[in-house]
Amino acid sequence: MHSKLIFYIVVLLSGLLKPLPVLAFDRAAFESVVLAEGDERFKALDTLVAEADNQTPVLLKALLEGELQRAGKQIIWVHEGRNIDPLTQAPLSSELPDKEDVVVNNRLRGALESALAALKLVSTDHKTRLAAAKELVVSAEEGMKPIVKKALAKETDATIKALLESILATMELKSTEVPLRLQAVQVLGQSSNSNAKTALLAALEVESDEGVKQAIKTSLKQVETRLVWGQRLGLVFAGLSLGSILLLAALGLAITYGLMGVINMAHGELIMIGSYSTFVVQNLFRHIPAFFDWYLLFAIPVSFIVSALVGMLLERGVIRWLYGRPLETLLATWGISLVLMQTVRTFFGAQNVQVENPSFMSGGIVVMSNVVLPWNRIMIVIFAIAVLLAVGWTLTRTRLGLFVRAVTQNRAMASCVGVPTAKVDTLAFGLGSGIAGLAGCALSQIGNVGPDLGQSFIVDSFMVVVLGGVGQLAGTVYAALGLGFANKLLESWSGAVIAKIVVLVFIIMFIQKRPQGLFALKGRSVES
Amino acid sequence: MQKFEVFLNRFKKIAGITATASLVGLSSLGVQAEDTVKVGILHSLSGTMAISETVLKDVALMAIDEINAKGGVLGKKIEPVVVDPASNWPLFAEKARQLITQDKVSAVFGCWTSVSRKSVLPVFEELNGLLFYPVQYEGEEISKNVFYTGAAPNQQAIPAVTYLMSKEGGGAKRFVLLGTDYVYPRTTNKILRAFLKSKGVADKDIDEKYTPFGHSDYQTIVADVKKFAAGGKTAVISTINGDSNVPFYKELGNQGLKATDVPVVAFSVGEEELRGVDAKPLVGHLAAWNYFMTIKSPANTEFIKKWSAYAKAKKIPGQMDKPLTNDPMEATYIGINMWKQAVEKAKSFDVAKVSVAMGGQTFKAPSGITSMMDPKNHHLHKAVFIGEVKADGQFNVVWKTPGPVKAQPWSPYIPGNDKKKDEPALMAEKK
Numbered sequence: 001m002h003s004k005l006i007f008y009i010v011v012l013l014s015g016l017l018k019p020l021p022v023l024a025f026d027r028a029a030f031e032s033v034v035l036a037e038g039d040e041r042f043k044a045l046d047t048l049v050a051e052a053d054n055q056t057p058v059l060l061k062a063l064l065e066g067e068l069q070r071a072g073k074q075i076i077w078v079h080e081g082r083n084i085d086p087l088t089q090a091p092l093s094s095e096l097p098d099k100e101d102v103v104v105n106n107r108l109r110g111a112l113e114s115a116l117a118a119l120k121l122v123s124t125d126h127k128t129r130l131a132a133a134k135e136l137v138v139s140a141e142e143g144m145k146p147i148v149k150k151a152l153a154k155e156t157d158a159t160i161k162a163l164l165e166s167i168l169a170t171m172e173l174k175s176t177e178v179p180l181r182l183q184a185v186q187v188l189g190q191s192s193n194s195n196a197k198t199a200l201l202a203a204l205e206v207e208s209d210e211g212v213k214q215a216i217k218t219s220l221k222q223v224e225t226r227l228v229w230g231q232r233l234g235l236v237f238a239g240l241s242l243g244s245i246l247l248l249a250a251l252g253l254a255i256t257y258g259l260m261g262v263i264n265m266a267h268g269e270l271i272m273i274g275s276y277s278t279f280v281v282q283n284l285f286r287h288i289p290a291f292f293d294w295y296l297l298f299a300i301p302v303s304f305i306v307s308a309l310v311g312m313l314l315e316r317g318v319i320r321w322l323y324g325r326p327l328e329t330l331l332a333t334w335g336i337s338l339v340l341m342q343t344v345r346t347f348f349g350a351q352n353v354q355v356e357n358p359s360f361m362s363g364g365i366v367v368m369s370n371v372v373l374p375w376n377r378i379m380i381v382i383f384a385i386a387v388l389l390a391v392g393w394t395l396t397r398t399r400l401g402l403f404v405r406a407v408t409q410n411r412a413m414a415s416c417v418g419v420p421t422a423k424v425d426t427l428a429f430g431l432g433s434g435i436a437g438l439a440g441c442a443l444s445q446i447g448n449v450g451p452d453l454g455q456s457f458i459v460d461s462f463m464v465v466v467l468g469g470v471g472q473l474a475g476t477v478y479a480a481l482g483l484g485f486a487n488k489l490l491e492s493w494s495g496a497v498i499a500k501i502v503v504l505v506f507i508i509m510f511i512q513k514r515p516q517g518l519f520a521l522k523g524r525s526v527e528s
Numbered sequence: 529m530q531k532f533e534v535f536l537n538r539f540k541k542i543a544g545i546t547a548t549a550s551l552v553g554l555s556s557l558g559v560q561a562e563d564t565v566k567v568g569i570l571h572s573l574s575g576t577m578a579i580s581e582t583v584l585k586d587v588a589l590m591a592i593d594e595i596n597a598k599g600g601v602l603g604k605k606i607e608p609v610v611v612d613p614a615s616n617w618p619l620f621a622e623k624a625r626q627l628i629t630q631d632k633v634s635a636v637f638g639c640w641t642s643v644s645r646k647s648v649l650p651v652f653e654e655l656n657g658l659l660f661y662p663v664q665y666e667g668e669e670i671s672k673n674v675f676y677t678g679a680a681p682n683q684q685a686i687p688a689v690t691y692l693m694s695k696e697g698g699g700a701k702r703f704v705l706l707g708t709d710y711v712y713p714r715t716t717n718k719i720l721r722a723f724l725k726s727k728g729v730a731d732k733d734i735d736e737k738y739t740p741f742g743h744s745d746y747q748t749i750v751a752d753v754k755k756f757a758a759g760g761k762t763a764v765i766s767t768i769n770g771d772s773n774v775p776f777y778k779e780l781g782n783q784g785l786k787a788t789d790v791p792v793v794a795f796s797v798g799e800e801e802l803r804g805v806d807a808k809p810l811v812g813h814l815a816a817w818n819y820f821m822t823i824k825s826p827a828n829t830e831f832i833k834k835w836s837a838y839a840k841a842k843k844i845p846g847q848m849d850k851p852l853t854n855d856p857m858e859a860t861y862i863g864i865n866m867w868k869q870a871v872e873k874a875k876s877f878d879v880a881k882v883s884v885a886m887g888g889q890t891f892k893a894p895s896g897i898t899s900m901m902d903p904k905n906h907h908l909h910k911a912v913f914i915g916e917v918k919a920d921g922q923f924n925v926v927w928k929t930p931g932p933v934k935a936q937p938w939s940p941y942i943p944g945n946d947k948k949k950d951e952p953a954l955m956a957e958k959k
Binding site for chain 1 (some may be wrong): 582745781783789824845
């Protein structure tokens with residue numbers, strides 16, 4: 001009883017302390033934005049924006065974020081866990097019958113977003129204004145002309161001013177006066193935004209004045225030239241991204257197959273094990289949500305170690321008995337790959353498992369208006385470079401690398417001078433497998449993680465290594481990037497299905513002509 | 529000696545336990561008891577389609593459990609025979625043959641992709657089996673051995689595109705038809721292209737794109753969509769199937785393609801497919817179905833409650849923590865219940881008799897309507913809903929038909945279809 005009383009007093013006091021809702025707020029307009037249907041909503045929204053006060057953005061935001069509910073005519077704002085009346089902020093009973101969410105569809109969402117942005121144009125904070133202007137370039141609507149004009153008159157910053165001018169120009173395109181239209185077309189010609197192109201194209205279709213028509217065509221060309229650069233940049237990045245993925249997948253194989261000559265059909269499954277290790281680490285980190293974003297940092301060494309151990313076990317248990325017998329190795333490792341897949345299926349289920357991206361890997365950087373480079377792909381490119389450098393360093397600068405090279409070049413001689421060849425084989429195989437695990441860790445961030453993840457990469461990996469030239473790290477790099485770019489170029493030109501076929505046909509022909517691959521070591525004497 | 533006997537007993541016990549365990553696990557090996565009737569469940573539990581199909585197997589088992597708890601069908605308990613065709617289309621046909629000839633099942637509930645249905649179809653027709661197909665598809669097919677409990681194009685694709693072209697749906701003028709490369713997307717897109725043309729959309733404003741099954745790199749596709757969208761208000765119609773949807777939606781989100789600019793409407797993406805995706809950047813993208821988990825109806829509340837309880841009891845991974853229902857699950861559930869009703873009406877498990885009894889069956893569907901099996905064309909009458917993705921991966925219904933719509937398996941937008949009969953050809957005519 002007491003608590004209830006105190007609650008009322010608190011509510012009363014807070015009601016007194018808070019400034020009273022501004023009376024100017026148009027209740028009827030707000031109600032029809034929330035409750036009406038069709039065009040009526042949008043008309044009301046325009047009214048609200050035109051008469052905006054401090055409360056307007058708050059309420060529109062609540063609507064946009066789905067915090068509003070309705071029970072008949074009553075609008076309910078679920079604010080910080082309490083049901084309140086959005087206008088008076090008076091508490092409402094939590095047990096209203098037939099409560100349902102206010103449905104906001106795409107059309108209204110778009111209008112709300114641009115209305116909010118328009119309201120922010122008059123903000124005193126430079127960053128807020130810039131963000132708002134940027135958003136409006138994409139979504140401004142006819143009804144906002146007065147606000148944009150007002151903001152433009154007050155604006156001092158050159159960048160924002162330019163943006164506002166292009167927003168206004170988009171609206172002026174529909175003006176009835178020829179000079180105004182002409183000016184708008186010229187302003188839009190300076191834009192590098194794809195929306196300018198959309199607006200110009202639409203204008204071109206309805207334009208009747210010959211002079212303006214010509215101007216539109218010139219402006220279109222200008223905008224398009226800028227956009228083409230964006231598209232090219234996007235394509236290059238896509239190629240680089242695919243290349244880095246192929247490189248990661250193939251790097252481990254470049255050691256086990258390229259240097260050691262083991263045809264390891266279980267390579268894909270070692271990648272898969274890396275992905276599942278990442279998954280397990282992620283699940284462990286779920287228990288400490290505060291550090292969840294950092295799970296990837298731990299997943300990297302874990303996936304390396306797990307895959308390396310599995311690889312070493314394979315080498316000790318199976319592969320070392322089969323050195324020099326490539327056909328048997330192929331069959332045995334293929335069998336192993338099936339065993340590994342089934343094992344994972346038994347433990348984790350046949351379905352894909354979810355590996356979430358840490359929050360810093362979601363989204364992307366906007367480089368140009370039509371190019372966004374996603375963070376997860378950027379990270380993988382960087383990761384691939386790091387792994388490549390680490391492998392290069394290990395092979396050329398460390399004792400293990402020296403031994404590996406010695407053993408692969410001349411096993412008998414290396415053995416004679418005291419290199420423990422069997423141990424080196426195990427370690428080298430472990431290194432190759434570990435790198436496959438790292439690839440798995442990276443792949444879990446962009447693709448699906450399932451028991452047959454490895455199957456889709458085994459062909460690609462062999463392709464890269466064979467194309468690059470067996471036994472050549474540099475060749476692997478060139479081949480991976482080359483295939484990545486070729487694939488993406490073809491894909492944008494002919495579609496994903498044809499691109500895959502063309503690349504495979506090309507590789508078949510290439511290997512016919514040049515079985516040793518792009519780069520071949522002369523006088524290499526790996527025992528066969 | 530005594531010691532040995534104890535050992536023997538223990539051994540028998542252990543062997544017995546393992547035997548039952550394997551029976552539970554591989555119920556296909558079970559010996560058919562007198563008072564059971566077998567039905568087959570033919571869904572991929574591994575491979576690229578497992579993301580969508582696994583849960584259908586579970587909901588089928590739930591429906592069977594439920595029927596068994598109420599005394600079964602015609603006094604017999606239903607015994608499910610679960611097989612895994614592993615997203616491998618020829619294997620679907622083999623498993624179907626095995627179900628019908630070896631296990632002698634009375635009906636099969638299964639398939640998702642049209643290519644799997646096409647591959648089992650000859651088997652069902654040859655052996656005179658009965659298939660309940662629970663997923664929306666491209667139409668262009670009526671078989672006397674199949675009942676289609678999913679949507680035909682006029683119950684999903686056409687209304688969705690009409691919505692996108694409407695003012696409320698954004699007034700799209702250009703369309704990217706994006707799909708996985710197989711029969712369902714190709715046929716659906718053929719129908720849609722003809723439909724769009726009839727609405728005055730020019731060929732240059734339609735872009736068709738296909739990716740292979742299991743494709744996971746959607747960078748160029750999303751970039752191309754952006755480029756295409758610069759030419760006017762664009763909508764993407766996605767018939768991507770299986771786990772490719774996860775990388776596709778991730779890429780959409782990461783590249784900042786917002787639904788307010790370019791809405792993507794999907795025909796094979798529901799609550800289950802969005803489970804592994806951060807839905808916040810996807811808010812507003814659409815899906816067209818005949819059921820959404822968010823639909824408010826007493827039947828749906830009960831359906832969700834049952835499913836949650838079942839998922840918890842059976843400890844279904846993922847589902848036990850966050851139970852989700854979706855359209856094909858609903859269609860599976862309707863299919864099994866209608867089959868039971870038809871069997872009871874026919875008083876027989878005979879395929880021909882059950883088929884006849886199926887026509888006109890009604891069932892109070894979780895989607896809130898009373899769904900009826902068409903008396904003739906083997907398709908369900910269904911209501912159409914269009915939903916927008918919410919931040920939690922659920923859907924907000926933004927449009928719906930006032931009532932159930934009759935299926936048109938032969939789309940009027942494909943030339944020559946007007947002459948085709950809206951009912952399966954009889955056996956006699958075929959021979």
